[in-house]
Amino acid sequence: MGNPESAYRGIVGRIAAAAERRPEPAGEVRLVAVSKRQPVEAIRALAELGQRDFGENYLQEALDKQPELADLPLIWHFIGPIQSNKTRAIAAHFDWVHSVDRVKIARRLGEQRDPSLPPLKVLIQVNVDGEESKSGADPTDVPAIAAACAESPALELRGLMCIPRPGNTTAFEQLAALNRSLPEPLPDLSMGMSGDFEAAIAVGATIVRVGTALFGPRDS
Numbered sequence: 001m002g003n004p005e006s007a008y009r010g011i012v013g014r015i016a017a018a019a020e021r022r023p024e025p026a027g028e029v030r031l032v033a034v035s036k037r038q039p040v041e042a043i044r045a046l047a048e049l050g051q052r053d054f055g056e057n058y059l060q061e062a063l064d065k066q067p068e069l070a071d072l073p074l075i076w077h078f079i080g081p082i083q084s085n086k087t088r089a090i091a092a093h094f095d096w097v098h099s100v101d102r103v104k105i106a107r108r109l110g111e112q113r114d115p116s117l118p119p120l121k122v123l124i125q126v127n128v129d130g131e132e133s134k135s136g137a138d139p140t141d142v143p144a145i146a147a148a149c150a151e152s153p154a155l156e157l158r159g160l161m162c163i164p165r166p167g168n169t170t171a172f173e174q175l176a177a178l179n180r181s182l183p184e185p186l187p188d189l190s191m192g193m194s195g196d197f198e199a200a201i202a203v204g205a206t207i208v209r210v211g212t213a214l215f216g217p218r219d220s
């Protein structure tokens, strides 16, 4: 991508405009810049423009990149599938985890998060559209996972997350409806990527995860 600054300013502006078009003012939308398979120089360039939140999908890649960026006040979001043998490192090296999809993962993160750190902010990833290729909890499992998060003082349950198949923007409404149906609706909905973040914001996203629209195509 030619100019990271104009791409960044463009996305930030579109997010703010989409948030303003909402019928009820619902606060600011947090942009998570998805930096998987992007070099540290690209992350640094965006950080210099003021971006703070970065999302990574692959643990080892993130652990390789984070030390090179340790001089910057970045907020790290883990957004990829979680194997249970990776929870200890995720709990140690991230501020947010968007992809908690089973009770066992919630329990392990809660046990392994250093209690002297701020609580790990977690979202429950929900498979709202029955997408076979993606992970995520069945909507009926959300109360049990939420209860497991509530049991741990080292976790702060923030909300729900989804990765619907491309074009299925009704999944965003389904996630918002699922949240409203909980006994205590959660403050955050992490939904919307490069191609559909405005549709997600229109129905209540508070966090959007944008990669290629910010950074250009990923290294393969």
Ligand SMILES: *Cc1c(COP(=O)(O)O)cnc(C)c1O
Residues within 6 Å of the ligand: 034, 036, 057, 079, 080, 163, 193, 194, 195, 209, 210, 211, 212, 213
């Ligand atoms: C890669 C990824 C994104 C960003 O996708 P883009 O289409 O590049 O914006 C967002 N969320 C998750 C979970 C991802 O894996």
